[in-house]
Structures are given as C-alpha cells and as structure tokens.
Amino acid sequence: MALFQRLLLLSLLLPLSAAAADSIAQYCSKSFKSKQTQANIDHVLADLVASASVGGFATASSGKGASGIYGLAQCRGDVSAEDCSTCLADAAKKLPTTACPSQADGRIWYDYCFMRYDNENFVGQSDTSVATILYNVENATDPQNFDKKVGVVMRRARADAVAPGNNALGRAKLQFTPYITIYALAQCTRDLQQLTCAQCLSSAVEMFPDYCQHRKGCRVLYSSCMVRYEIYPFYFPLDSTKTTAAVGTYYKATLHP
Numbered sequence: 001m002a003l004f005q006r007l008l009l010l011s012l013l014l015p016l017s018a019a020a021a022d023s024i025a026q027y028c029s030k031s032f033k034s035k036q037t038q039a040n041i042d043h044v045l046a047d048l049v050a051s052a053s054v055g056g057f058a059t060a061s062s063g064k065g066a067s068g069i070y071g072l073a074q075c076r077g078d079v080s081a082e083d084c085s086t087c088l089a090d091a092a093k094k095l096p097t098t099a100c101p102s103q104a105d106g107r108i109w110y111d112y113c114f115m116r117y118d119n120e121n122f123v124g125q126s127d128t129s130v131a132t133i134l135y136n137v138e139n140a141t142d143p144q145n146f147d148k149k150v151g152v153v154m155r156r157a158r159a160d161a162v163a164p165g166n167n168a169l170g171r172a173k174l175q176f177t178p179y180i181t182i183y184a185l186a187q188c189t190r191d192l193q194q195l196t197c198a199q200c201l202s203s204a205v206e207m208f209p210d211y212c213q214h215r216k217g218c219r220v221l222y223s224s225c226m227v228r229y230e231i232y233p234f235y236f237p238l239d240s241t242k243t244t245a246a247v248g249t250y251y252k253a254t255l256h257p
C-alpha cells in the first residue's frame with residue numbers, strides 16, 4: 001500500500017463519449033536536451049507503428065548508451081486491425097509532441113492502445129509504478145452483491161488472460177440480474193511471462209477496494225497490464241444481445257512516483 005503515500009488524485013470528469021478516440025492518460029518524466037535522443041525516439045516510434053499495426057504488439061529499440069531508447073506498443077487484443085493502426089498512429093504523433101515533449105520516459109494510454117518509450121530497457125518487466133483509475137460516478141444497486149460478482153467475473157477474465165494462446169487477453173461476462181450483465185476484461189502487455197502477468201493483474205484488482213467499491217464500472221491502467229469492468233458491452237465482439245447504452249461519467253485518479 002506504499003503507493004498511496006505517493007497519491008496524486010485528480011478528480012476530473014471525462015466526457016466519455018469521445019473516449020475511443022482521445023487519449024485517456026499520459027505519463028512523462030526524464031527531461032532531455034540531446035538531439036540524438038530525439039532522433040532515437042522518432043526512430044523507435046516509426047518502428048512501433050509499422051510493426052504493431054501488423055500483429056497488435058511490438059517492441060523496438062534505437063541507439064546505445066545514454067541516448068538509447070526502448071519502446072513498446074500494444075493494442076487491446078480484441079480491437080480490429082484498422083482501429084489498432086489508427087490508435088497507434090495517433091499515439092505516435094501525440095506522445096513526443098503535445099503529450100511528452102523532450103521527455104525520455106513517455107507513456108500514453110488510449111481505449112484501444114498503449115504506447116511507451118524509455119531510455120532504460122523495461123521490456124519483460126512488470127511496471128505498476130504509474131496507475132490511472134477511472135471509476136463511474138454512480139454506484140450499483142445491491143452494491144455488496146455486485147462487488148462479489150465483479151470479483152467472480154474478474155477472476156475469470158484474469159485466468160483467461162494468463163492462459164496460453166490468448167495473447168495475454170482475458171474477457172468474461174456474468175449475468176447479475178435478468179437486466180444487468182457485468183463485462184470484464186484483463187490484458188497484459190505481451191512481453192510479460194504468465195506469472196508476471198498474473199502478478200500485475202492481481203496488483204491491479206487490489207486497487208478495487210479503494211477506488212471501485214460499489215461502482216457501476218471501473219478500470220485500472222498500469223504500464224504492464226489493465227483490468228476493467230462495466231455493465232455495458234465494451235469489448236469485441238460486442239455482445240449483440242445488449243444495446244450499448246450511454247456509458248456514463250467517470251472520475252479519474254492518477255498515481256505515480
């Protein structure tokens with residue numbers, strides 16, 4: 001729980017209707033001045049867009065020593081190739097310019113993708129140092145029971161994410177009432193081993209009691225994994241038995257070192 005001592009809480013309301021296109025969060029650190037570092041960032045980003053647009057995941061590196069840059073890009077495993085490449089192109093454009101100009105550690109989160117670079121090699125390591133949490137301003141009815149069922153469906157999604165052959169993506173749903181279905185998604189970056197992925201996801205759901213209790217929907221975004229649940233279909237293929245209603249309003253909390 002040491003993380004909470006470094007808490008920075010931004011209570012802001014997101015107009016979630018635009019969520020698929022706008023970035024959700026960004027994190028930047030390590031200011032630099034070197035032209036070589038910038039050149040390596042540009043090179044890594046171009047590489048990431050080209051290769052991750054094909055398979056939905058890529059790592060890249062450019063340069064050595066003090067100016068060397070490592071990068072990772074990943075789309076949520078359920079989004080289409082077209083949505084994926086659009087998201088990656090947006091991320092690569094925004095990250096080094098408006099999001100994190102002249103920063104050697106830059107990370108950006110979208111609904112459909114995540115992109116990151118750093119001057120240290122982070123690939124294969126779980127990073128839970130930076131968290132963004134979005135939680136619905138509204139609470140569920142029958143909240144104790146609801147939270148219990150969120151735990152059940154989230155365990156299924158997590159188990160699915162660490163099962164071999166699933167590209168670190170887990171999806172599950174559970175009928176809460178005849179009218180309410182809970183949808184859950186768990187995703188790790190694909191550079192993680194299964195055990196490391198499981199640990200990251202478990203750390204993410206440990207945030208639930210502090211931020212997501214009773215909430216109709218909630219997500220925890222780390223740099224190495226994410227978990228999310230909602231009472232409307234949000235992952236693909238969309239549940240055609242339900243209509244996607246208005247998604248509501250969310251508070252955003254950001255935690256970082």
Ligand SMILES: *[C@@H]1O[C@H](CO)[C@@H](O)[C@H](O)[C@H]1NC(C)=O
Pocket residue numbers: 137138139213214215
């Ligand atoms: C929702 O539940 C949380 C956790 O119990 C509580 O702190 C909050 O005030 C509730 N919000 C509403 C809108 O009822």
